Each structure stands twice: as structure tokens, then as C-alpha cells.
Amino acid sequence: MKEFHHVSVLLEECIQGLNIRPDGIYVDGTLGGAGHSSQIAARLTTGRLVGIDRDPVALAAAKQRLEPYLDRVSLVHANFCQLNQALDGLGIAGVDGILLDLGVSSPQLDDGERGFSYMVDAPLDMRMNSEDTQDAHFIVNHWPYEELKRILYDYGEERYAPQIAAAICRRREEKPIETTLELVDIIRSAMPPAALREKQHPAKRSFQAIRIAVNDELNSVAKVMEAAIPRLNPGGRLAVITFHSLEDRIVKNAMAAAAKGCTCPPNFPVCVCGKKPQVKLITRKPIVSTDAELERNPRARSAKLRICEKL
Numbered sequence: 001m002k003e004f005h006h007v008s009v010l011l012e013e014c015i016q017g018l019n020i021r022p023d024g025i026y027v028d029g030t031l032g033g034a035g036h037s038s039q040i041a042a043r044l045t046t047g048r049l050v051g052i053d054r055d056p057v058a059l060a061a062a063k064q065r066l067e068p069y070l071d072r073v074s075l076v077h078a079n080f081c082q083l084n085q086a087l088d089g090l091g092i093a094g095v096d097g098i099l100l101d102l103g104v105s106s107p108q109l110d111d112g113e114r115g116f117s118y119m120v121d122a123p124l125d126m127r128m129n130s131e132d133t134q135d136a137h138f139i140v141n142h143w144p145y146e147e148l149k150r151i152l153y154d155y156g157e158e159r160y161a162p163q164i165a166a167a168i169c170r171r172r173e174e175k176p177i178e179t180t181l182e183l184v185d186i187i188r189s190a191m192p193p194a195a196l197r198e199k200q201h202p203a204k205r206s207f208q209a210i211r212i213a214v215n216d217e218l219n220s221v222a223k224v225m226e227a228a229i230p231r232l233n234p235g236g237r238l239a240v241i242t243f244h245s246l247e248d249r250i251v252k253n254a255m256a257a258a259a260k261g262c263t264c265p266p267n268f269p270v271c272v273c274g275k276k277p278q279v280k281l282i283t284r285k286p287i288v289s290t291d292a293e294l295e296r297n298p299r300a301r302s303a304k305l306r307i308c309e310k311l
Contacts, residue, residue, distance in 0.1 A: 008035030009300045010241055013287050014099055015039050017239045017307040023047045024096035024236075027087070029080035029224060034062035036099055041069035048072055050095070052086050054079045054129040054215075079129070081223035087231060094233040100240045102221060102247050104128070104211060116211060118203035121181040126207075126214045136210050140183060141176050145169050155218070155246065156209030163190040164206055183207075208244070221247050225254035229278055232310035237282065239307045248286070248304050255281060255308045282307040 008014075014036055020026065022045040028037040031053035041049045049072060053059050059077055066073050076086045080100060087095070104116055112120030114127075115136055124137040139148075145165050152161035167190035168177065177183055184203045191202050212218060228238050238255075242248040257263075261277035286304035293300050 007297045007299070008033075008039075009101065009297065009303045010287060010289060010293070010305045011036060011039065013305055014101075014239050014241070015043075017282065017287075017305065018097040018099060018237050019309075020044070021047065021096060025092060025094075026050070026097040026099070027052065027083070027095050028099045028101075029083060029228075030099075030101045031062045031075070032058050032101065034065040036101060037062065037073075038065055038069070040097075040099070041066060041073055044069070044072050047096075048074065048092075050074045050076060050086065050090060050092065052076045052078050052080055052083070056130065079220055081220040081227070083224055083227045083231065094236070095231055096233050096236045098228050098232065098236075098238045100224060100228075100238075102217070102240065102242050115180050116207070118180060118184050118201060118207045121179050123179060124177065124183060126211045128215050132215075134214060136214050137176075137178070139210055139213055140168060141172050151209045151213045152206055154209075155212040156205035156207075157245075158205040158209060160191050160195060166190070180207075212246075218246055218250065221250045222254075225251060229254075229258050229308070229310065232279075234310055236310045237307055238279070238310075239305060241303050241305050242286075243302050243304075248306075251306055252286075255279065255306060259308065277311060279308040279310055282309055 018026065018040070020040060020043045022043060024047045026040050026047065027050045028040065029052045031037055031051040034051065037049060037051050051062055051073060053062065056077060059075055063075060074090055078086050112122045115122045115125035124135065124140055126136040148165035148168060149161045152158040152164055158164065164187050167186050171177055171186050177186065187203045187206050188196060196202055232238060240251045242251055258278040259281050261275045262271045263273050263275055264271050283306050286306050289300040289303055
């Protein structure tokens with residue numbers, strides 16, 4: 001197994017934001033290398049930490065890192081959107097804090113064999129859970145043009161989505177597209193010279209889009225936001241780190257709706273829906289990384305942390 005070492009983003013801000021009690025029950029829904037979780041577990045005495053991850057490699061690495069605290073830790077192999085099933089399986093009704101660090105982790109990006117990186121040649125894969133059936137190879141070689149164009153636009157915010165989708169379809173008619181660098185060449189060939197001179201790697205947005213589609217990431221975020229808030233005990237906090245605007249919008253809107261409660265039209269004189277606020281927002285604006293953190297970890301640049309507290 002390759003070493004799984006992930007630099008935790010906004011670590012101090014998350015730990016402070018969760019307001020950890022030594023006897024509380026906490027969930028890290030995106031365990032990764034257990035950077036956040038080891039700090040949570042270290043603060044517990046009679047409390048409990050539930051660590052969830054869909055990546056078996058990450059779980060194995062987290063178990064090693066959490067070795068000093070395993071008496072208060074439960075590890076679960078699942079997608080974070082299966083939060084309810086994970087907690088039900090452990091007989092836990094309510095929790096005092098939930099942390100979600102969304103997006104792909106550094107070890108997944110850096111392990112060339114897994115196909116997340118546009119810098120290393122590898123089979124087209126991009127699965128966070130190697131047991132899943134749908135991978136990048138299937139999407140790139142079998143999804144129709146309209147679907148490819150849609151995900152490149154919607155998930156990658158790629159302005160050359162039609163040209164790139166068309167180029168992929170043309171190439172795969174000749175032979176299947178097998179590797180990451182093959183795909184990078186196709187993406188480059190579809191973009192105008194001016195786009196290739198931009199600072200950002202020309203394949204970055206497309207690879208992000210395909211990865212999100214492979215792992216059904218946005219649906220998972222929407223599902224976990226539905227599940228997480230009802231699972232919190234009064235005073236419990238939900239802290240979510242996002243890395244791109246689509247995730248952040250889902251999280252922001254879910255927290256705002258839960259904080260508002262009433263869904264009646266503004267012109268109604270009185271509330272008839274009866275919905276009460278479920279949370280209060282701890283962060284009106286998202287917390288972002290300091291200059292010092294960005295110097296240590298440039299990948300933290302797009303990270304945004306939002307926190308709410310159950311009423």
C-alpha cells in the first residue's frame with residue numbers, strides 16, 4: 001500500500017468550529033488520512049468518533065493514524081451520503097458534531113495509478129471506491145455526446161465543453177480511449193491556442209467534471225445535507241469544507257433553508273407551513289485559508305468552510 005498522507009485543510013478552524021465536548025459523539029464523514037479525526041479523537045474522553053470513508057485505502061491508513069484512540073473510534077466503509085445507515089448500524093441516534101471535507105484528497109490525486117491526475121499516465125479510473133462499477137473509462141468511452149457536454153459544462157464549468165465532447169466522440173470511434181494522458185491530448189486538441197496558454201492546466205476542468213460524474217459527488221452532497229442536520233443533537237454542529245462553487249452552493253443553500261424554516265411565499269401575512277428553523281448559522285460568510293496555510297498547502301486555495309448549529 002502506498003503511504004496515504006493528506007494535509008488537512010482549515011484544521012484549526014474546523015476543530016474550533018465543531019466546539020468539541022470530551023463526552024460527545026462526532027462523525028468525520030470524509031475520514032481520508034484522519035488528519036481532522038485524530039485531532040477530534042484526541043479531545044475525547046468518554047466520547048466517540050465515527051469515521052466514514054468510501055476509499056478502503058484511506059480507511060486502512062486512518063486506522064493506523066488513529067491507533068492511540070481506537071478505544072473511542074468506530075470506522076465505517078461507506079459513502080458519506082449513507083450517514084443514516086452508518087449511524088443506524090452502530091445504534092447511534094444523535095450526534096454532537098459532523099465534519100465533511102468534500103472533494104478528492106491529495107493521496108488520491110498523487111497516486112498516478114488511480115487515474116485522478118492529468119499529470120501522470122494511468123488507466124482511466126477516478127473511482128474513490130475501487131469497488132464501484134462505473135469508472136472514467138466507461139464514461140469517456142460510452143456516454144453520449146450530449147451527456148459528456150453537459151457534465152463538462154455543469155461540473156467542470158468548461159467553456160469549450162462542446163468542442164471537447166465532440167473530440168472525445170471522434171477519437172473513441174477509432175479506438176477506445178484508455179489512459180489519462182490520451183484524454184489530456186484529446187482535450188488539448190479541442191481547445192484554441194489562447195486557452196492552452198492560460199495558467200491553469202487545460203485538462204483541469206474536464207478531469208474535475210469526469211471525476212464528479214464517476215463518483216456522483218453532487219448528489220452525494222445533497223443527500224448528506226438532507227441527512228446530517230436532523231441527525232444532530234441540540235447544540236450539535238455541522239462543519240462542511242467545499243472546494244468548488246457547485247458543492248458550496250448546495251451546502252450554502254441547505255444551511256440557509258434549515259436556518260430559515262418557513263417556506264411560505266413572502267407575501268403571506270402569516271406562516272401557514274409551520275416549518276421552524278432547525279439551525280442557526282455560525283458562519284454568515286465562509287471561512288477561507290490564511291496566507292500562512294496557503295504557503296504550506298496551495299491546494300487549500302479554493303477551500304471554504306461553513307458551519308451551522310442545531311437549535
